[in-house]
Amino acid sequence: MLRYAPIHSNLFINNRKRLIQHLEPNSLVVLNANDIMPSNGDGILEFRQNSDLFYLSGIDQEETILLIYPDAPKNQWKEIIFVKETNEHIAVWEGQKYTQEVAQATSGISSIHWLHEFENIFHILMEQAEHVYLNSNEHIRANSPVETRDRRFTKWCKDKYPLHKYERLAPIMHQLRMIKSEVEIELIRQACSITEKGFRRILPLVKPGIMEYEIEAELIYEFIRNRSRGFAYAPIIASGANACVLHYNNNNQSCEPGTTILLDVGAEYANYCSDLTRVIPVSGRFTIRQQAVYQAVLRIMRQAQQMLVVGNDLNMYHQALVEVIEKELIDLGLLSWEDIKHQDPKNPAYKKYFMHGVSHHLGLNVHDVGNIYQKFKPGMVFTIEPGIYIREEGLGIRLENNYVIREQGLENLMEHIPIELDEIEELMQQRRLD
Numbered sequence: 001m002l003r004y005a006p007i008h009s010n011l012f013i014n015n016r017k018r019l020i021q022h023l024e025p026n027s028l029v030v031l032n033a034n035d036i037m038p039s040n041g042d043g044i045l046e047f048r049q050n051s052d053l054f055y056l057s058g059i060d061q062e063e064t065i066l067l068i069y070p071d072a073p074k075n076q077w078k079e080i081i082f083v084k085e086t087n088e089h090i091a092v093w094e095g096q097k098y099t100q101e102v103a104q105a106t107s108g109i110s111s112i113h114w115l116h117e118f119e120n121i122f123h124i125l126m127e128q129a130e131h132v133y134l135n136s137n138e139h140i141r142a143n144s145p146v147e148t149r150d151r152r153f154t155k156w157c158k159d160k161y162p163l164h165k166y167e168r169l170a171p172i173m174h175q176l177r178m179i180k181s182e183v184e185i186e187l188i189r190q191a192c193s194i195t196e197k198g199f200r201r202i203l204p205l206v207k208p209g210i211m212e213y214e215i216e217a218e219l220i221y222e223f224i225r226n227r228s229r230g231f232a233y234a235p236i237i238a239s240g241a242n243a244c245v246l247h248y249n250n251n252n253q254s255c256e257p258g259t260t261i262l263l264d265v266g267a268e269y270a271n272y273c274s275d276l277t278r279v280i281p282v283s284g285r286f287t288i289r290q291q292a293v294y295q296a297v298l299r300i301m302r303q304a305q306q307m308l309v310v311g312n313d314l315n316m317y318h319q320a321l322v323e324v325i326e327k328e329l330i331d332l333g334l335l336s337w338e339d340i341k342h343q344d345p346k347n348p349a350y351k352k353y354f355m356h357g358v359s360h361h362l363g364l365n366v367h368d369v370g371n372i373y374q375k376f377k378p379g380m381v382f383t384i385e386p387g388i389y390i391r392e393e394g395l396g397i398r399l400e401n402n403y404v405i406r407e408q409g410l411e412n413l414m415e416h417i418p419i420e421l422d423e424i425e426e427l428m429q430q431r432r433l434d
């Protein structure tokens with residue numbers, strides 16, 4: 001019933017099994033769906049499920065509640081899903097919604113109730129439970145004034161049941177979601193492969209005068225026809241100096257001959273994200289200077305690959321890469337050893353040309369949750385995305401791939417997506433043969 005192929009319920013069953021190991025005895029866990037966000041009038045934005053609720057249930061629909069109560073006195077109370085009631089009338093107006101049977105098959109949970117039954121059942125469970133785990137958005141960079149359904153529920157619940165022991169679910173979810181299972185890695189791989197199709201589609205189409213939004217249109221066409229619901233995040237199609245604006249997404253400029261285009265675009269698939277960045281020359285050939293900066297970024301990326309291994313952590317990884325970045329910036333004539341020797345340690349010289357982090361977790365969120373102070377472990381999925389931005393030259397180069405950390409080394413989920421200069425130029429030349 002959803003655009004993507006059904007996911008086997010074992011993924012969600014195993015995720016719940018892992019969660020249960022982290023709970024206090026006699027605990028009840030509550031997770032709420034995301035809201036459908038309003039725009040204006042009766043308009044709405046596209047629905048995006050709460051990543052934690054999806055991770056534990058697979059239910060991809062608004063107004064869903066998941067209860068997990070491993071020590072419940074009755075078996076049918078150990079796991080319960082509430083979905084909004086559907087019927088013939090709703091089906092005509094809103095299309096297909098989860099029936100109880102489909103919710104059961106999706107989640108692997110046998111107790112499925114309609115949402116209007118929630119308060120009665122919840123009251124019976126709360127009478128038994130001691131600890132209550134509620135969910136909140138504790139992403140390290142979360143910064144939204146909008147009150148979520150989880151937040152409203154927390155207020156309601158604490159007001160109605162003030163004497164329970166309340167616990168934070170978020171730190172446990174971060175621990176769990178940080179390590180991806182093979183099924184999740186396959187879903188991310190699928191998202192990467194859809195992104196690859198989009199990238200290969202645009203290579204022969206780009207020529208001087210093409211508008212950034214025309215490239216965006218070709219990408220979304222390719223993504224959607226491959227069962228993606230669209231971009232995993234706002235796409236950056238930045239030609240020329242626009243590439244130096246890190247979160248550029250107007251995508252409304254004409255691509256000028258002799259400049260490059262930075263594409264930071266990824267498809268989502270089944271709520272899993274991919275996150276690709278490539279830079280291509282508008283005219284089909286890189287200039288000598290563009291090549292030099294590009295190769296420098298590629299060398300930084302290769303160094304990063306060597307260090308994104310079990311046992312390292314993000315901090316030592318980043319520290320080690322700073323030395324590599326400094327050397328490349330000096331070789332490009334952008335910095336001198338003097339600049340570095342006399343730099344303000346709080347604002348190091350390299351930050352003028354490389355002002356963001358090198359890696360982040362990737363998964364159900366494009367900047368996925370996780371504890372950034374822990375050592376790299378097998379099953380973690382990271383991006384590597386070095387960049388050099390030279391505003392005075394109107395040139396910004398960033399390259400980004402997605403990787404799985406394995407016991408035996410790093411697996412590149414984007415190894416088939418062209419990244420070498422000559423391969424990109426060759427693919428772009430194919431337009432001239434048409």
Ligand SMILES: [Mn+2]
Pocket residue numbers: 275360383385400
């Ligand atoms: Mn990224």
